[in-house]
Amino acid sequence: MKQEYQDLVLQSCGASSLSVGATIQTLWSGYGEIVRLHLEDCDRPSVVVKHVKFPEDAVHPGGWNTDRSHTRKVRSYQVETHWYQNYSTNQSCRIPACLAACSHGDEMLIVLEDLDVAGYDQRRTSVKDREIRACLSWLAHFHALFMGVAPEGLWPVGTYWHLETRPDELEAMDDAKLKAAAGDIDRILNECCFKTIVHGDAKLANFCFSKSGQDVSAVDFQYVGGGCGMKDVVYFLGSCMEEKECEKRVPALLDYYFAELKLSVKKDVDFAALEKEWREMFAFAWTDFHRFLLGWMPGHWKINRYSKQLTKEVLRKLKL
Template sequence: MKPEHRDLVLRACGASSLRVGAKIQTLWSGYGEIVRLHLEGCDRPSVVVKHVKFPEEAEHPGGWNTDRSHARKVRSYQVETHWYRSYSTDGSCRTPVCLAACSQGDEMLIVLEDLDVAGYDQRRTSVKDGEIKACLRWLAHFHALFLGATPEGLWPVGTYWHLETRPDELEAMRGDAELKAAAGDIDGKLDACLFKTVVHGDAKLANFCFSRSGGDVAAVDFQYVGGGCGMKDVVYFLGSCMEERECEERVPALLDYYFAELKQSVKNDVDFLALEKEWREMFAFAWTDFHRFLLGWMPGHWKINRYSKRLTKEVLRKLKL
């Protein structure tokens, strides 16, 4: 660890010394790592540090090593740093507290509260109904908190698969010419929503940290946070933890739960009936938008299934009316 990074952490936490602990994960395409630091001489036993170091040559698992891809990743870490420095949430949609951040040359450092110490020390690769609802509750409160907010300093349109930032993947699409031709119209429908919020942008199961009981969660990884329709987060989350048969059987009730939580969370002056009507109509469009991305990015992905194809057919039919 560089001396200047060590000094930054010690000053931010009021610690007398630190010890580098275990690596939590390597960042996507080899752009750095997330590590836990153990502290002495302060009231925090540990912090988590996201250390970004832009590689000379990225190693993307899908082969998408382009200048555009690199520029998008650089921008994503700039957005995440700005998010942690400038935005905050409340206990209903918990995120780690940012203790310090710095950027110099090809390196960035974000020092975060250790969510394990805060009681969110559980990770899930599969979830039960109550845990799915905990994540949907987090999303509902998050979307309500930022409803109508301008995504200043964030992505103008959130999510990592946004069409404007993914022309290469669109060009690579094969086998579904109708969807490829309709990609702009689908993106336009989502962008034309009257009710917009700030979306997490990468709300997959792996980015939620659970309490011991599984009934409460906190979220991490805000590289693609930005403006948009809340359904983008909801469809991406549901698709990250349920297979096609589960989606067919469970999505309607889970959507009802999300909207019930959203209704309790939005301000009184919001026309909730209009909001719910619009976002329910956008559910299939948001799902199809991500399906479009996958077909170009990784056409063999397990999320390309009959449920996604059915929703895509519905959307394409609606666009013709």
């Protein structure tokens, strides 16, 4: 790590020295890494640094190496930096504190609170009902907090699969009916009366859990932006449950999400109208992500019977 970046970390944390610890993960397509830095003589034993360095030759797991893809990723890191520097949440939808951020040419650095030290040191690859509900509660409080807030400096429409940013994947689709309906589905979601700020990549892997599993914090805000909260909900549920579980458990989990949303939304919001609209948007949001997967990776495990059934319902509503 460059000396100027080390100096930024030392200055922002009031530490006398630092040492580079383990790499937590490499960033998608070789765009950098997330590392833990250990600090001396300050009140933080460690911080987590997201170090972005745009590669000369990106390697995409799905083969989507295009100028459009690169431009989207660059923008995503700019959005994430803006998010951490200009937005804040509360304990009900915890995120890591941003301690410093900078950019130089093809490199960007975000210095974040170490969530492991804060008690969110558990990661889950499979979850029980308690953990699922903890994440849905986080999403409900997050959506309530930003209900009606304009996504200034963020993506106008959040989520990494937003249709306008994915024309190549749309073109690659074989499903002619869904391809024809993609624009209408996108429009219907975008024209929701009730809009919030969505996380945009709310998969299980982006939640950090407490030991009990009852408290969570979320990370990775590259695709945060405006939109219908159902986009986050369907993406999260699809990330941690297979088709049979979805068929059996989604109704009760949706009820739980809306109960949490009702508790946390501002009193001047017409909650009955909000719930009615967003419940209607559930199948549209699920189908919207299904559309992306069909073009991006047609063999993906999330392309299942449950997704296909919801897509059929949406196409029937659109009379296609």
